[in-house]
Amino acid sequence: xxxxxxxxxxxxxxxxxxxxxxxxxxxxxxxxxxxxxxxxxxxxxxxxxxxxxxxxxxxxxxxxxxxxxxxxxxxxxxxxxxxxxxxxxxxxxxxxxxxxxxxxxx
Amino acid sequence: xxxxxxxxxxxxxxxxxxxxxxxxxxxxxxxxxxxxxxxxxxxxxxxxxxxxxxxxxxxxxxxxxxxxxxxxxxxxxxxxxxxxxxxxxxxxxxxxxxxxxxxxxxxxxxxxxxxxxxxxxxxxxxxxxxxxxxxxxxxxxxxxxxxxxxxxxxxxxxxxxxxxxxxxxxxxxxxxxxxxxxxxxxxxxxxxxxxxxxxxxxxxxxxxxxxxxxxxxxxxxxxxxxxxxxxxxxxxxxxxxxxxxxxxxxxxxxxxxxxxxxxxxxxxxxxxxxxxxxxxxxxxxxxxxxxxxxxxxxxxxxxxxxxxxxxxxxxxxxxxxxxxxxxxxxxxxxxxxxxxxxxxxxxxxxxxxxxxxxxxxxxxxxxxxxxxxxxxxxxxxxxxxxxxxxxxxxxxxxxxxxxxxxxxxxxxxxxxxxxxxxxxxxxxxxxxxxxxxxxxxxxxxxxxxxxxxxxxxxxxxxxxxxxxxxxxxxxxxxxxxxxxxxxxxxxxxxxxxxxxxxxxxxxxxxxxxxxxxxxxxxxxxxxxxxxxxxxxxxxxxxxxxxxxxxxxxxxxxxxxxxxxxxxxxxxxxxxxxxxxxxxxxxxxxxxxxxxxxxxxxxxxxxxxxxxxxxxxxxxxxxxxxxxxxxxxxxxxxxxxxxxxxxxxxxxxxx
Ligand code: HEM
Ligand SMILES: [Cu+2]
Numbered sequence: 001x002x003x004x005x006x007x008x009x010x011x012x013x014x015x016x017x018x019x020x021x022x023x024x025x026x027x028x029x030x031x032x033x034x035x036x037x038x039x040x041x042x043x044x045x046x047x048x049x050x051x052x053x054x055x056x057x058x059x060x061x062x063x064x065x066x067x068x069x070x071x072x073x074x075x076x077x078x079x080x081x082x083x084x085x086x087x088x089x090x091x092x093x094x095x096x097x098x099x100x101x102x103x104x105x106x
Numbered sequence: 107x108x109x110x111x112x113x114x115x116x117x118x119x120x121x122x123x124x125x126x127x128x129x130x131x132x133x134x135x136x137x138x139x140x141x142x143x144x145x146x147x148x149x150x151x152x153x154x155x156x157x158x159x160x161x162x163x164x165x166x167x168x169x170x171x172x173x174x175x176x177x178x179x180x181x182x183x184x185x186x187x188x189x190x191x192x193x194x195x196x197x198x199x200x201x202x203x204x205x206x207x208x209x210x211x212x213x214x215x216x217x218x219x220x221x222x223x224x225x226x227x228x229x230x231x232x233x234x235x236x237x238x239x240x241x242x243x244x245x246x247x248x249x250x251x252x253x254x255x256x257x258x259x260x261x262x263x264x265x266x267x268x269x270x271x272x273x274x275x276x277x278x279x280x281x282x283x284x285x286x287x288x289x290x291x292x293x294x295x296x297x298x299x300x301x302x303x304x305x306x307x308x309x310x311x312x313x314x315x316x317x318x319x320x321x322x323x324x325x326x327x328x329x330x331x332x333x334x335x336x337x338x339x340x341x342x343x344x345x346x347x348x349x350x351x352x353x354x355x356x357x358x359x360x361x362x363x364x365x366x367x368x369x370x371x372x373x374x375x376x377x378x379x380x381x382x383x384x385x386x387x388x389x390x391x392x393x394x395x396x397x398x399x400x401x402x403x404x405x406x407x408x409x410x411x412x413x414x415x416x417x418x419x420x421x422x423x424x425x426x427x428x429x430x431x432x433x434x435x436x437x438x439x440x441x442x443x444x445x446x447x448x449x450x451x452x453x454x455x456x457x458x459x460x461x462x463x464x465x466x467x468x469x470x471x472x473x474x475x476x477x478x479x480x481x482x483x484x485x486x487x488x489x490x491x492x493x494x495x496x497x498x499x500x501x502x503x504x505x506x507x508x509x510x511x512x513x514x515x516x517x518x519x520x521x522x523x524x525x526x527x528x529x530x531x532x533x534x535x536x537x538x539x540x541x542x543x544x545x546x547x548x549x550x551x552x553x554x555x556x557x558x559x560x561x562x563x564x565x566x567x568x569x570x571x572x573x574x575x576x577x578x579x580x581x582x583x584x585x586x587x588x589x590x591x592x593x594x595x596x597x598x599x600x601x602x603x604x605x606x607x608x609x610x611x612x613x614x615x616x617x618x619x620x621x622x623x624x625x626x627x628x629x630x631x632x633x634x635x636x637x638x639x640x641x642x643x644x645x646x647x648x649x650x651x652x653x654x655x656x657x658x659x660x661x662x663x664x665x666x667x668x669x670x671x672x673x674x675x676x677x678x679x680x681x682x683x684x685x686x687x688x689x690x691x692x693x694x695x696x697x698x699x700x701x702x703x704x705x706x707x708x709x710x711x712x713x714x715x716x717x718x719x720x721x722x723x724x725x726x727x728x729x730x731x732x733x734x735x736x737x738x739x740x741x742x743x744x745x746x747x748x749x750x751x752x753x754x755x756x757x758x759x760x
Binding site for chain 1: 343351379383438
């Protein structure tokens with residue numbers, strides 16, 4: 001179904017990258033669960049560590065599964081990444097800003 | 107045994123009275139009827155080979171559309187039931203519980219199982235043809251998207267007769283929907299069905315994003331894309347960024363309900379408002395997901411039937427990009443009354459009003475496209491022209507709602523109800539009807555009747571205004587949404603009665619449409635040219651319906667309104683004469699998407715009724731079907747040159 005000659009990315013050999021990525025993301029998830037359920041650190045510590053783990057997840061996804069560095073089409077990739085960052089910032093920052101009303105009320 | 111019988115009676119809701127019995131009876135009749143008809147006419151194999159296993163975007167588009175029209179019927183029936191109940195004070199046609207269930211299924215079905223498949227159906231019908239390619243980027247994934255939507259819709263509709271419908275509104279706000287207040291499978295139906303169709307929708311977003319980025323014919327630069335394709339491109343981006351938030355919100359709520367966590371409960375340290383926050387981070391972009399493609403449709407229709415190129419192409423594109431970005435920073439306007447403080451409310455009030463600017467730009471562009479054009483009022487064009495004033499009313503009342511102090515008055519009153527029906531019906535539904543009249547010949551090779559089309563438009567449009575305009579006043583008079591009845595003496599009765607009359611008229615309009623479809627299938631004018639409207643974009647360069655491979659030779663594009671240019675210069679869609687055909691590479695049909703979604707259905711039922719064995723079986727099935735796909739090497743075939751020659755000769759393009 002190709003209309004233009006695309007450079008299709010062909011994997012050769014055993015997909016190590018994917019296997020390692022899968023293991024890493026499982027481990028990162030497990031640590032988060034363990035922190036929340038089985039340890040008794042103060043919430044601020046737990047949340048901070050989970051945020052860091054979350055960033056780790058993000059990098060694993062981008063590099064191991066999404067072949068972030070292998071695209072031949074930077075013209076679209078760069079703005080898309082910026083837009084994604086903008087959305088992530090809006091959703092996270094905005095939610096914190098909006099939901100901090102709890103402290104006003106209480 | 108007695109225990110089991112009691113359970114079964116309750117499970118199948120036979121203790122719920124005649125409405126359910128009637129539905130059971132009708133569903134039974136329809137199912138048996140379909141099975142008997144398929145068997146009698148020996149159509150099973152035809153159905154399986156041509157439709158159920160297809161990966162052809164044109165057929166998938168048609169299936170989306172059929173499903174959407176069926177869902178419009180179901181949702182519309184819900185609506186009429188609600189209007190009947192509200193038509194006069196103190197009626198007890200429906201009791202409070204049933205009323206709650208019906209407004210919930212109405213809203214959910216209309217947005218997620220009617221509007222979404224309708225617009226996604228037209229993505230499929232038009233986009234690959236408009237950009238001059240042979241299918242979407244991932245045809246197999248496309249089939250999965252459709253069947254996931256279909257399984258979810260089936261599951262959701264089943265709630266009416268099995269186990270009980272959800273009753274927490276289409277927004278499903280906790281704490282009410284937590285187990286403590288709302289036990290039973292109802293709300294789980296909502297959560298699981300949306301989750302399943304959401305996966306399909308994200309896949310659709312990815313698919314069309316890549317299709318438009320990667321599959322355009324040579325010379326089809328981004329700034330030469332037909333406006334509908336542009337709108338699909340922007341919509342896909344919004345889908346990809348907004349739907350994951352819904353996935354998270356629904357998953358957390360389902361974990362609360364199924365496994366007893368406390369994300370959103372009041373007791374146990376949960377934060378119900380956080381769900382509402384997450385829901386609308388998705389929810390507002392969602393309303394733009396269903397309106398932007400309609401904008402795209404109107405752009406195509408207005409320019410085709412004004413026989414002029416679209417006025418202000420770049421301005422249209424820029425305003426759609428602006429709308430896409432703004433749509434992500436306005437969500438708080440749905441819960442100003444949470445009381446997040448003046449800073450938050452003012453920011454989101456102002457950002458909401460800002461959306462009116464790019465929207466206004468687009469309205470002016472359509473008007474200027476018609477200005478001095480040779481305007482032809484076909485049915486499709488009627489919907490497009492009717493859209494402008496109706497959507498304007500919706501947009502302006504939206505700006506009124508965007509003023510936080512005022513919204514404390516309007517919020518959740520019938521004023522709000524009227525607002526969003528003006529934008530959703532006046533915008534999205536009008537857009538879908540415009541697209542139906544416009545692309546019907548491309549889909550089926552036959553035109554819908556114009557006279558019936560006009561009747562359809564006028565009854566529906568007038569009925570719509572009679573139904574919803576009075577609701578602005580009901581809102582001012584203090585009538586709240588989601589109340590199942592009201593006392594006499596507020597002066598609401600007569601206004602509600604008028605509104606109900608309008609709703610019935612809309613129902614009549616829908617019936618005229620159905621009649622039009624049936625009548626035209628039999629007696630309608632056949633579209634032999636493939637270009638009945640003197641169209642401008644590439645889909646009109648193909649036969650109606652287009653051949654399996656769309657274009658025998660991929661055309662080279664020299665400008666905007668590509669087909670119009672070709673007609674002007676007398677070029678053929680197959681390029682200069684004598685260019686030889688080459689075998690065409692096409693994806694194979696596959697039964698796996700429908701089987702995989704069957705497993706999703708089974709897993710979904712497991713999560714709804716907390717039958718974990720069923721859930722595990724379903725999920726395993728999903729994994730196995732996915733794994734099988736990884737080992738499939740022969741997933742394509744070639745259409746031989748002789749066959750292409752035969753098809754092209756029959757189309758008179760040789
Ligand atoms: C100029 C553009 C628009 C503005 C300024 C606007 C503003 C608003 C505001 C402020 C609300 C919340 C009111 C309240 O809950 O008290 C609202 C609700 C709503 N709007 Fe709009 N809107 C606009 C366009 C649209 C469009 C294009 C659609 C869909 C096609 C839409 C669909 C909805 C829906 C479905 C709701 C109600 C959701 C619910 O509570 O169930 N709006 N709008
Ligand atoms: Cu909104």
